[in-house]
Amino acid sequence: MSDTSKPVQKYQLGGLMPAEGQLHRLSALMTLLLLILGFSLASPAFFSVNNALTVLLQTSVIGLLGIGMTMVIITGGIDLSVGSVLALSGVVSGLAVKAGVPVIPGMALGILTGTACGAFNGFVITRMKITPFVATLGMMLIARGIALQLTGAAPVSGLGDAFGVLGNGALFRVTEMMPNGFPRVIFPGIPYPAILLLVMAGFGAYVLHRRQIGRHIYATGSNEEAARLSGVRVDWTKLYAYTMSGALAGLAGNVLMSRLVTAQPSEGVMAELDAIAAAVIGGASLNGGVGTISGTMIGAFIIGILRNGLNMAGVSAFIQQIVIGFVVIGAVWIDQIRNRR
Amino acid sequence: MTKQPLVEMVDIEKHFGGVRAVDHVSLDLAPGEVVGLLGHNGAGKSCLMRILSGAMVPNSGEIRIEGKTVHMSEPNDARAHGIETIYQTLALADHLDAPKNLFLGRELKTRFGNLDDKRMHEEARKVLARLNPNFKNLRDPVSSLSGGQRQVIAIARAIYFDTKILIMDEPTAALGPSETAMVADLIRQLRAEGIGIFLVSHDMHDVFDLCDRVVVMNKGRLVGAHGIDEVSKDDVLSLIVKGELPADWSARNLEAV
Numbered sequence: 365m366s367d368t369s370k371p372v373q374k375y376q377l378g379g380l381m382p383a384e385g386q387l388h389r390l391s392a393l394m395t396l397l398l399l400i401l402g403f404s405l406a407s408p409a410f411f412s413v414n415n416a417l418t419v420l421l422q423t424s425v426i427g428l429l430g431i432g433m434t435m436v437i438i439t440g441g442i443d444l445s446v447g448s449v450l451a452l453s454g455v456v457s458g459l460a461v462k463a464g465v466p467v468i469p470g471m472a473l474g475i476l477t478g479t480a481c482g483a484f485n486g487f488v489i490t491r492m493k494i495t496p497f498v499a500t501l502g503m504m505l506i507a508r509g510i511a512l513q514l515t516g517a518a519p520v521s522g523l524g525d526a527f528g529v530l531g532n533g534a535l536f537r538v539t540e541m542m543p544n545g546f547p548r549v550i551f552p553g554i555p556y557p558a559i560l561l562l563v564m565a566g567f568g569a570y571v572l573h574r575r576q577i578g579r580h581i582y583a584t585g586s587n588e589e590a591a592r593l594s595g596v597r598v599d600w601t602k603l604y605a606y607t608m609s610g611a612l613a614g615l616a617g618n619v620l621m622s623r624l625v626t627a628q629p630s631e632g633v634m635a636e637l638d639a640i641a642a643a644v645i646g647g648a649s650l651n652g653g654v655g656t657i658s659g660t661m662i663g664a665f666i667i668g669i670l671r672n673g674l675n676m677a678g679v680s681a682f683i684q685q686i687v688i689g690f691v692v693i694g695a696v697w698i699d700q701i702r703n704r705r
Numbered sequence: 706m707t708k709q710p711l712v713e714m715v716d717i718e719k720h721f722g723g724v725r726a727v728d729h730v731s732l733d734l735a736p737g738e739v740v741g742l743l744g745h746n747g748a749g750k751s752c753l754m755r756i757l758s759g760a761m762v763p764n765s766g767e768i769r770i771e772g773k774t775v776h777m778s779e780p781n782d783a784r785a786h787g788i789e790t791i792y793q794t795l796a797l798a799d800h801l802d803a804p805k806n807l808f809l810g811r812e813l814k815t816r817f818g819n820l821d822d823k824r825m826h827e828e829a830r831k832v833l834a835r836l837n838p839n840f841k842n843l844r845d846p847v848s849s850l851s852g853g854q855r856q857v858i859a860i861a862r863a864i865y866f867d868t869k870i871l872i873m874d875e876p877t878a879a880l881g882p883s884e885t886a887m888v889a890d891l892i893r894q895l896r897a898e899g900i901g902i903f904l905v906s907h908d909m910h911d912v913f914d915l916c917d918r919v920v921v922m923n924k925g926r927l928v929g930a931h932g933i934d935e936v937s938k939d940d941v942l943s944l945i946v947k948g949e950l951p952a953d954w955s956a957r958n959l960e961a962v
Contacts, residue, residue, distance in 0.1 A: 586798035595810030
């Protein structure tokens with residue numbers, strides 16, 4: 365008798381209690397809201413439309429990198445090269461535009477470069493059987509080296525207004541001409557990078573949850589041998605994840621360089637660590653098999669808002685690093701305690 | 706009556722460097738037949754079964770399925786020929802739930818190529834209920850399920866699809882008595898449906914209970930293949946340990962006459 369009632373009871377409980385992954389995201393979301401509340405009280409300028417848009421803009425790069433990083437981390441790997449690939453892609457786009465290629469094909473070339481770097485990572489990891497840490501560490505040096513070599517370590521500037529549209533433009537920007545001939549911004553609009561982030565996050569979540577390749581990404585990270593025996597093409601799945609990570613790093617590079625309207629070969633140093641931190645704060649496990657795009661987005665915004673809020677409060681960049689370091693350790697620690705229970 | 710064998714493995718060889726894991730082994734399996742495969746750890750039986758399930762490619766030899774020579778380089782190829790395997794490790798992805806594991810590698814999709822989780826969940830519920838009516842927590846990751854439930858998922862995955870040949874590697878090692886009985890019933894039922902089964906086992910009792918034939922491997926070589934009524938448990942033990950039958954052996958079923 366008790367046998368029949370037990371599962372029913374459990375079912376009801378299951379309906380009331382959020383699942384484990386949701387719980388983590390919920391706590392991350394609470395942290396995010398608390399941060400916003402705290403910084404709003406500390407600095408009145410923090411809670412404003414303009415600052416919100418600034419945060420969106422700043423977070424879009426970490427967010428884009430985080431989407432690809434999440435896929436890679438779910439397969440049980442890691443991609444240390446995204447910061448350098450971001451720089452190389454931006455530099456390639458910048459040089460192409462400088463050389464007279466129109467902006468859209470020029471940027472496509474940059475994104476393609478990022479994709480190729482990611483595919484190379486995947487190739488080294490799956491064919492040469494080199495661990496992801498070492499393979500992407502190598503790519504981190506290679507991509508940065510190429511970016512510096514191509515530019516002679518000097519920023520590429522004078523790229524024209526069109527190059528800056530992706531990073532600085534906004535949808536629904538409302539301006540009116542003042543009688544003195546200067547425009548006045550009524551609503552600054554939704555920045556293109558934020559829209560791009562939203563679209564790519566939606567795409568990433570769709571791939572992970574609704575497509576076969578996404579299911580295989582989870583299976584590969586959860587139990588690689590089991591996935592292989594079940595007929596999952598594990599190598600192809602990993603190649604896909606690293607290629608996506610490279611492509612998104614390329615996209616992020618273009619967004620960033622476009623925002624600066626300058627191709628900076630030294631941009632994005634340590635950006636990979638921000639992306640990894642975002643994924644981990646969002647609940648991804650470096651052991652593989654666990655992680656969500658929505659979690660990573662929350663993680664990216666926690667980092668973005670922390671940076672922005674601490675800046676507004678006049679905290680030095682050095683202290684910011686210390687704080688973010690502790691946040692990452694704290695997030696993983698809380699997660700471990702929860703799993704141990 | 707000479708039926709076309711379901712599987713013929715002819716002169717299979719697999720070596721790793723100088724070590725011969727499988728040394729010129731030939732083996733066949735008829736429809737509706739249960740063949741027990743026995744041997745020490747490291748005798749080469751798992752290796753031979755991995756070759757048949759496509760997880761390992763032999764160095765030489767030929768595999769024929771229903772008389773046709775096939776080449777299998779990955780598990781998908783074997784599955785395409787109706788060969789399903791229940792691995793000793795169960796080969797489940799711990800973070801995924803039961804339906805996701807059941808359809809792993811063979812996901813059902815909607816018209817637009819999206820995963821059809823609703824249909825997979827429904828189908829999984831049906832096939833799992835057939836094996837274990839108490840299986841309700843389909844949405845839990847399999848890491849949180851009991852050993853018996855995990856085994857049920859692995860079995861369900863092997864019989865859900867159009868299976869002709871089933872390889873069971875120690876299917877009852879992790880199970881309690883009632884679940885073992887369930888697996889035994891299932892094996893009899895599948896045999897009646899004309900499915901050929903290779904049963905890799907250490908449990909002499911299971912083997913004599915369920916198998917039509919026993920095949921014994923020792924140090925990579927096939928040292929004996931007998932109808933179950935030709936040999937006693939001691940004979941089989943002798944084959945496993947020494948690699949040969951007792952000196953005074955003669956077929957038991959003829960002896961009795």
